[in-house]
Amino acid sequence: MNLKTVQTPALLLDLDKFTRNCNWMKEKAERLNVALRPHLKTGKCIEFARTQMTSPSGPATVSTLLEAEYFFNLGVIDLIYAVGISPGKFERAVNLREAGCDLKVILDNKEAAEQFSAYCEERKIPCPVLIEIDVDGHRSGVKPDSDDLIEIAKILQGKAYFAGVLTHAGDSYKCVGQAACLKAQENERDSLVHCANRLRKAGFEPKIISAGSTPTAVFAESWEGVTEVRCGVYCLFDLVMAGLKVCTIDQIALSLLVEVTGHQKEKGWVITDGGWMALSRDRGTAAQAVDQGYGLVCDIDGNPIDDLIVASANQEHGIITHRDGRLVDPKDFPIGTRLRILPNHACAMAAQHPQYFVVRKGKIVDIWNRIYGWQPKGVSL
Known part of the structure; x- marks a missing residue:
């Protein structure tokens, strides 16, 4: 399994960034x-x-x-x-x-x-x-x-x-x-x-x-x-924290891997399989100086692309556009292109998924299962 074969949408955890963020806070608290x-x-x-x-x-x-x-x-x-x-x-x-x-x-x-x-x-x-x-x-x-x-x-x-x-x-x-x-x-x-x-x-x-x-x-x-x-x-950090200048974009350790499923050429849209069920409904950056829509778009390696955002989302569809309204050329994002979306709110995005695909240097090195919900295990009538 790798970033080109794992089923999408998939929750990715950058192990090096995550570990670095954790260790930094431990060291600061000790100091x-x-x-x-x-x-x-x-x-x-x-x-x-x-x-x-x-x-x-x-x-x-x-x-x-x-x-x-x-x-x-x-x-x-x-x-x-x-x-x-x-x-x-x-x-x-x-x-x-x-x-x-x-x-x-x-x-x-x-x-x-x-x-x-x-x-x-x-x-x-x-x-x-x-x-x-x-x-x-x-x-x-x-x-x-x-x-x-x-x-x-x-x-x-x-x-x-x-x-x-x-x-x-x-x-x-x-x-x-x-x-x-x-x-x-x-x-x-x-x-x-x-x-x-x-x-x-x-x-x-x-x-x-x-x-x-x-x-x-x-x-x-x-x-x-x-x-x-x-x-x-x-x-993990996220786009809300980046908007507060608490972190930089390159410190964000969580992303959603999605795949391009289609285009609306006349509207300049790129359609992916990452809708709000995978991204969450969180729009925490909407009240900030820079509105990141439903998330900031990166290439498969996690590098932000030309000010692209997920401008809107349906349950299983994410719609990518340029922030300034310029049309996206479909030839730049052929069907099957894989992209990563940085979260507005890391907790909310993570809550949509049962596991993390742990990534190091572009490779999936582990899978960590996570829990969610409130009810005690084994609850029954």
């Missing part, structure tokens, strides 16, 4: 004296995770309990489930604790804290809990100066016990360039440290002070007062 707790939601794959993590047992972050179960069964012990815990997930989370997984959960309100505390008391199984902090108004979390911060910690004094604070500086995805991302990172760090100090004054010691987003992690100069950093897409 800044902060633990790296990589997010495994992008890869959802054990081989992928082992390259990201600083040890085979973690620490690491997950976004679903299916990920937690999968990685724990393969030896990853130290995990944070970084989505607010809700009653329908109490049993699965506590079952992981009972089985020996050092799983931490998060929440951001008194109701969830009371309900989870009651459940852990009933099961007689301890579980550490992090309070999620909203540092930038991006989505969920307790405001840094809210009275709820201390009230939630007071509730978490039984089997479900207070372990620290956590945030995701999601508004950093609106920042462009080093200065803006660094400002977001400093706000993220300082807001978390402020919360930790408020809790200490109230008699609660936060053992974990957890920050994390790729734009802030890439540009951080100091994490003083923070114990760990969570980030995920840095290992």
Whole structure:
């Protein structure tokens, strides 16, 4: 199997770029004296995770309990489930604790804290809990100066016990360039440290002070007062990150291999077998200075071609055009031509596929299987 014979569309992982991105972040975290707790939601794959993590047992972050179960069964012990815990997930989370997984959960309100505390008391199984902090108004979390911060910690004094604070500086995805991302990172760090100090004054010691987003992690100069950093897409990067100037195009380690199936000559279109089912519906660059459509078009070796983008997509059809509207000459892309499409959002593209075709120096050297979904394995009526 090689890039000319593998069935398309196929998800390609450039092993050298991926490894280089992972090692760069490990080295930076070590230099800044902060633990790296990589997010495994992008890869959802054990081989992928082992390259990201600083040890085979973690620490690491997950976004679903299916990920937690999968990685724990393969030896990853130290995990944070970084989505607010809700009653329908109490049993699965506590079952992981009972089985020996050092799983931490998060929440951001008194109701969830009371309900989870009651459940852990009933099961007689301890579980550490992090309070999620909203540092930038991006989505969920307790405001840094809210009275709820201390009230939630007071509730978490039984089997479900207070372990620290956590945030995701999601508004950093609106920042462009080093200065803006660094400002977001400093706000993220300082807001978390402020919360930790408020809790200490109230008699609660936060053992974990957890920050994390790729734009802030890439540009951080100091994490003083923070114990760990969570980030995920840095290992692959994508066009959204390139649009924020967090990475360069040639650092993007993920692409979709497609094949030309036809043309619309009068419209200057090239048609491929890579539609939104393979690319994803993510249009994250649409709000940026450079709109990359559904993805940037490269040759089979991964080199961008003459400002071509996937301008539109149907379920199984991708339509390639010039960004400026010039007509594409069909003779330049005969039927059967193979191209690679760089993703707007690496997590979203990867989520469409059951495996990575791992590529090194233009050759497929391995296949890594990945998981997806939310339901426990073997679920039945």
